[in-house]
Amino acid sequence: MALEHAILVSLAERSASGYELARRFDASIGHFWSATHQQIYKVLGRMESDGLVSVELVAQDGRPDKKVHAITDAGRAELRRWTAEPTPPERLRTAFAVKLRALPFGDRDAIVDDVRRQRAHHAEVLAYYEQSAARFYPDPTTLSEADLGGWLVLRGGIRTEQGAIAWCDEILQTLEER
Amino acid sequence: MALEHAILVSLAERSASGYELARRFDASIGHFWSATHQQIYKVLGRMESDGLVSVELVAQDGRPDKKVHAITDAGRAELRRWTAEPTPPERLRTAFAVKLRALPFGDRDAIVDDVRRQRAHHAEVLAYYEQSAARFYPDPTTLSEADLGGWLVLRGGIRTEQGAIAWCDEILQTLEER
DNA sequence: ATGGACATGTAAGCCGTTACATGATTTG
DNA sequence: CAAATCATGTAACGGCTTACATGTCCAT
Missing domain, CATH: 1.10.287 (Helix Hairpins)
Known part of the structure; x- marks a missing residue:
């Protein structure tokens, strides 16, 4: 699943909360791989159980707490493994x-x-x-x-x-x- | 859902069995809207209940029977209605x-x-x-x-x-x- | 006798969208 | 006072893929 890898790329560039990721997917990354916050939270949860990302709870004043997600060594390894894999030709839906x-x-x-x-x-x-x-x-x-x-x-x-x-x-x- | 409309276009061009439709989606139409036979059979079933297509059982010698699907007047109306609707901009997944x-x-x-x-x-x-x-x-x-x-x-x-x-x-x- | 073309389906499960839900703070 | 931003989720549903299932006829 490529959403997982798009998230890994984004977190490799900079750690982020689910909310921040969702905003990135509204803009830059999202122009080539779109995702809603609901989907991101769901996948992020699974990625944490799989050890691809780590989570740190950060308290903020005047704003809700956030969970900052960072890519782990296992995540970096998975990203590297994925880039070495041939991209399957995509079937269009136009x-x-x-x-x-x-x-x-x-x-x-x-x-x-x-x-x-x-x-x-x-x-x-x-x-x-x-x-x-x-x-x-x-x-x-x-x-x-x-x-x-x-x-x-x-x-x-x-x-x-x-x-x-x-x-x-x-x-x-x-x-x-x- | 656009698979429905892709099927309507294909049947408007020529009536076909589910199997024949699946073969068309492997070739011409399928280059711009892909679909497997499983998905086609399922949607075709729903389209029949909705009155968009009619079904005629055709016996063949030396081959299994087939269900030939034809577009109905309601199907043609739906196709026309759909073409008059603006196409929503597609979000890429690359x-x-x-x-x-x-x-x-x-x-x-x-x-x-x-x-x-x-x-x-x-x-x-x-x-x-x-x-x-x-x-x-x-x-x-x-x-x-x-x-x-x-x-x-x-x-x-x-x-x-x-x-x-x-x-x-x-x-x-x-x-x-x- | 093996495999491919013809022909139609069921079932499990994932991926993704839409709707719903909550609650604080800042800005107009 | 209302709306937007920040922040995180649950639930229902639909679309689509993958695997499984069955059976005949024809060609090699």
């Missing part, structure tokens, strides 16, 4: 493609509207990625080892969104000219 | 991106091997899509209404795979030059 295929049986104008909406969404995400790139990696020619992975993932996100926008444009052009 | 992010904590050589493996896989899928395009849509300038959706989906697949290959090349170049 509702948008199914809808396109439904063109002859559906509401054409509504589908065109949907394509425009998808395009706008991809443009938004692209802008967000490009801002993140400019902010966090202002000089990509000199990246530290620690930054390399994050930068490459962002590059993939940017490419993906650019590709999706180009596809939407091709769809719109094809549908409008007939 | 284990490969998580693994890249794990670069500083993992086995670098193994990850590079994995990138090469991913690249090879995407190249295979791309070749398959391009062959499908050449075989089923030899003249894309004159597409029938019925073919439009399938063609556009294939175009998206081709773009996606090309983008993935280009990303892999960028990763390999970045990792090899340091």
Whole structure:
């Protein structure tokens, strides 16, 4: 299960409470592996029993106590083991493609509207990625080892969104000219 | 649930047994919405109770009987209703991106091997899509209404795979030059 | 006679979403 | 005074995977 490994990566970068992890999954990491706080708490509990993370209860003033989770040596070993394993090819689930295929049986104008909406969404995400790139990696020619992975993932996100926008444009052009 | 709608699209194109549907989900449709035969049988059962599909038992000689499922008027209405609904933006789940992010904590050589493996896989899928395009849509300038959706989906697949290959090349170049 | 294609299912279990639940503190 | 933020969970349910189960016909 990859949520476990996404959590290990995040905790390897910096220890965190379940709540803090959930916020990270709302932002950076979550753009490539989403998870809700409920799921995170559940998995975190299992990971503790498995010895992959350790827990320290931290009292705070003016705020609820929190459980700070840190990656253990066993967690680091598991992360390393996982990276050495081939990634199985992922099977896609693209509702948008199914809808396109439904063109002859559906509401054409509504589908065109949907394509425009998808395009706008991809443009938004692209802008967000490009801002993140400019902010966090202002000089990509000199990246530290620690930054390399994050930068490459962002590059993939940017490419993906650019590709999706180009596809939407091709769809719109094809549908409008007939 | 989109499996339901993927099945409706497939049955709108041509009536089929559960087994035949499963084979389609192994091939064409399945490249964009995967499903196993177990899942298909289960959903098909529910769709029958809901009146979205009708079932006719067909006896065959030399082969087991089959249940041929056809889309009903209610099924067509549901398909049309669904196409008129906005597609919710999909949250990605990309284990490969998580693994890249794990670069500083993992086995670098193994990850590079994995990138090469991913690249090879995407190249295979791309070749398959391009062959499908050449075989089923030899003249894309004159597409029938019925073919439009399938063609556009294939175009998206081709773009996606090309983008993935280009990303892999960028990763390999970045990792090899340091 | 072994294995693959055809054909349809059940059962167990995990993963994940949605809804529900609580309670303090800060900000508008 | 209401809403957002911080913080952690439980419960119900649905989707999906994996394993198990059965049986015929055809080709090698």
